[in-house]
Amino acid sequence: MNEQELLLGAEVIARAAIDEGLSGVYAYPGTPSTEITEYIQQTEEGRTGKVRSAWSVNEKTAYEAALGMSYAGKRSMVCMKHVGLNVAADAFINSASTGSKGGMVVVVADDPSMHSSQNEQDTRYYARFAQLPLLEPSNQQEAYDCVRYAFAFSEALELPVIVRITTRLSHSRSTIIRRAATLPNPLKPDTNRQKWILLPANARRQYQHLLDLQPQLTEAAEMSPFNREWVGKEDSTTGIIAFGLAYNYVMEVNTRFNLQLPVLKISQYPLPEKTIRNFTQRFQRVLIVEEGYPIYEELLKGFFGNEKFSGRMDGTLPRTGELTPDALIKALVPAEAVQPVATPAIVAARPPELCQGCGHRDLYDALNEAMDSFANRHVFADIGCYTLGALPPYNSINTCVDMGASVTMAKGAADAGLHPAVAVIGDSTFTHSGITGLLDAVNDKAAVTILISDNYTTAMTGGQDSGATGRIAAICEGVGVDSNHIRTIVPLKKNHAENVSVLKEEFAYNGVSVVIACRECIQTARRKKKTNV
Amino acid sequence: MTRNILLAGVGGQGILTIAAIIDHAAMQQGLYIKQAEVHGMSQRGGAVQSHLRISDEEIFSDLIPLGQADLILSLEPMEALRYLPWLSQDGAVVTATQPFINIPNYPDKEQLLSEISKHCKDVHFVNADKLAQEAGSPKAVNVVMAGAAAQYLGLSPEQLLESIRSLFSLKGQHIAELNEKAFKLGQTS
Structure with missing residues (x-):
């Protein structure tokens, strides 16, 4: 088990789910999420039907089927691209009220910069909307560990848990080390009808239950192995909060230029309030680095603003698009942001095209x-x-x-x-x-x-x-x-x-x-x- | 040791096979790897690239910062130029010289080659089509180019050959030998 495997981020998610006793994956293809299900289909577990993995007609049918498998007590996963969650949103939001039974993991792959999409909506908004926990791994090994954590967490809370990845992680290869496999759950359907029949009387109770769970979700984020501080120099007046994959770009620049800036990495939501408060209190200036919309920058700044915080909203980082190491160089060490050589004018655009013979x-x-x-x-x-x-x-x-x-x-x-x-x-x-x-x-x-x-x-x-x-x-x-x-x-x-x-x-x-x-x-x-x- | 390699080409040309060879060899040598690639719409005949980083230290960013690529390895000349902003000042360009023309306004080949030489001191032009034919298959252009770039990768050539054997043996002995030959022809190009 200690042998390294070289996998795409998407494949890592699939591998982790199988190792965690997955019984079924449900998905409609969509870049950058497709390779998760494709990987499962090609494994022995997928081919022999031990893990069911055929494509669904759309994200809503996929989501509901995954919820049904969870109801029956088994571990299920549903995967989609970010806009797919719009299609599945009805089932998604209501599943926060019903909750789940067998571990249910919802993998959503966002596409900042719209490499293959019509928008760059951020799934972390949906997690806040549904009031469900979300994990946002920063690299391939963490993606493996997050998925395994998510299944256990989902079963403990009886709530679906979201794992958010982006194109860059999904389509980037690195090595991972697998851990011991877990056996699939036996069939054990949930008998609690009040939980699953969302008639108004039940729905009100279930919604209150979801609200009551929130402190527990926050506490889990405070204790999370995925939320941690990279300790920089003691006298720094600047601190950085880096969310998910953004941590990589921050650390690339932090180490290359030996800046030694303290970095709080956040990969589990809802936000760990105490951790954030304690961290931000130590600094005069806090840079918020999010791969996606400036959701938490806006939240931390507050309605009336707060000069302490900077990020995408004040132009320290670009307002749109995928982050890059260069965007972080500009934000943290502007003097080092050399003007790159331009692409020579002779280079013509080469957009995608319909294949010859299509x-x-x-x-x-x-x-x-x-x-x-x-x-x-x-x-x-x-x-x-x-x-x-x-x-x-x-x-x-x-x-x-x-x-x-x-x-x-x-x-x-x-x-x-x-x-x-x-x-x-x-x-x-x-x-x-x-x-x-x-x-x-x-x-x-x-x-x-x-x-x-x-x-x-x-x-x-x-x-x-x-x-x-x-x-x-x-x-x-x-x-x-x-x-x-x-x-x-x-x-x-x-x-x-x-x-x-x-x-x-x-x-x-x-x-x-x-x-x-x-x-x-x-x-x-x-x-x-x-x-x- | 850190190597930042930018692989360039057009969707369908096979840059991911080159990446797989390098990844495999780097893994066997116990190095850290990060390799970002392009899936989806651009694969339909569009410009594609892969950022490949190998190092004996932990790698954070999946993307190579601007001006930090040690090597641009391209399967055709115009795509080599597209990623010039990533090339470091003393970086090298290794490119196949045969243009891949699927757009009406493809520039003049000689002008492209002279533009590459103008911007980069360490250039290696490879007549990869010819060498791939010689190896036994026009499809082996990508492996020829892996061979041509071998000396820039910071990996042992024997390990790269071993990786080619290991990756292509799944497709049969003949295919493995053909690609081994393609790699060697590239190395001596």
């Missing part, structure tokens, strides 16, 4: 031509590879907001009188959040054309199983779309003229029509070919 390319070619005759060219798109249709040479789409929004925004625009009202959505995104919107459109007889670009996979995140491969047309029919207006096309160059005319026909139809463009993702097709050789 069916989305041919679909957009057909769509662009079919839209040519309309003065009002508006296409509502969605989250996935096909969002790259926003870029030249296609410039095909007008919106990309959140999972499933293409269908419902097209409907709303159709209600307003826009014609044609066209949505483009992938097969996996359709199953995630598009089906309910389609039902709205059917019920309202909205004049929309929904293009489902079906590549039989969840492509953008690396080719995970899609929720309804081979059943998309049947789902549309079941939702109530007239079968004469469920058309299937194959987006290939040789079918271009035919595909354009199918699209034009369906634009002309005054009702809900669905065009399913079926062609396997070139990446998954290639991988299959490789494995078959």
Whole structure:
């Protein structure tokens, strides 16, 4: 067990959960969280079904299933990217009231700097909102230790425990040392109905119980092995509070320039009040370093402000984006912040693009031509590879907001009188959040054309199983779309003229029509070919 | 001993295989490792990089600070230049010379090479395509480049070769030997 293993942060989370007796992981793919579940699927425990690990249709179904497994007494984990927690928020907030039974760990991977996301929301806000404990490891070994701690903590408190990571930790490799494994829990469903039936009378009691637990959560943070001071020089007038991964950048600069500044590292929330008070009292100036929103900087400064504290809000650190060692050099030793050599002007931008041989390319070619005759060219798109249709040479789409929004925004625009009202959505995104919107459109007889670009996979995140491969047309029919207006096309160059005319026909139809463009993702097709050789 | 290595390329070119070779060798030598990589949207034909740090002391930041990279190892010339702000004053650039062209405004190759030489004193250009062919597969460009950079990594070349054997033997004896050859051709390039 003492042998080192080199793993991605995401894989470390997975490894720790299995070692801690996990019975099931539930997730919908989303960068930077995908690799957690993928790792489990590839382990012996995953392959043999000892740990169930198939993909869920979305984060809400994943969350609820994990809660159900916890109800049954077993240890469960649910993983998602930060915006996935918005989808799961209803279940998430209410699970703070019901609590859990078997250890339940909620892993949320935030994406500051929006490397692969539409926003950089900070899950620590959600933890405060739900009043649930959160752990925020600073490195890979700590991620391993945090997950193991989280399961035991969750079982002791009967509350779900959040583990927050960010892109940098999730997608960075380092070595870890594993510890002795724990056996899975036996089946032992919770019999306390008052806890789980959130009728108002029960819900009020359960909410009070959650409030009563708060001092215990704070006390645990005071005692936490993850919250500790790095002792610097005794006479320092400046102290630093570094949250989670931000600790690394602080220490990089602190050691490189031998600053010896005292650092209080915080990786367990709610905030340990006593520890924070005792630490801040010692200094004239306290730098707050958070990888994410300046949540605790704002809180410590207070509504009327306090000059003692600085951080992202007063410009000492950048207000947005992922932290870097350079941002900390600027904040702590500005004289050493040398102006770097600029990237030479000859270097051209190289944005991501749709792969050569990708069916989305041919679909957009057909769509662009079919839209040519309309003065009002508006296409509502969605989250996935096909969002790259926003870029030249296609410039095909007008919106990309959140999972499933293409269908419902097209409907709303159709209600307003826009014609044609066209949505483009992938097969996996359709199953995630598009089906309910389609039902709205059917019920309202909205004049929309929904293009489902079906590549039989969840492509953008690396080719995970899609929720309804081979059943998309049947789902549309079941939702109530007239079968004469469920058309299937194959987006290939040789079918271009035919595909354009199918699209034009369906634009002309005054009702809900669905065009399913079926062609396997070139990446998954290639991988299959490789494995078959 | 600390080495900050910035690996550069285009999504799909195989910089993570180079990273895996270096990581494995560094681990066998008992060094600390941190290696940040890019997953997600940029992997679709976009510019990608990996910050790889190895040291005999604890490493804190997963990211290399600006001006602190000892080496930029790039699988194509324009990407080598993109990360110039990270290169230290006496850092080296080892780059494959064959451009990867998937954008309409890709600059002139000769201009790119002269720009690299202008900004960096310690430059090693490698005709990696040719050497990979010679090794037996055009796909071995990344391993050729690992070989070309071997002397800058602070790791023993024997250990790097051992790591290549260990990593590629899973894919068969032939593939392992091919990559071993690619590495050696890179070393003498």
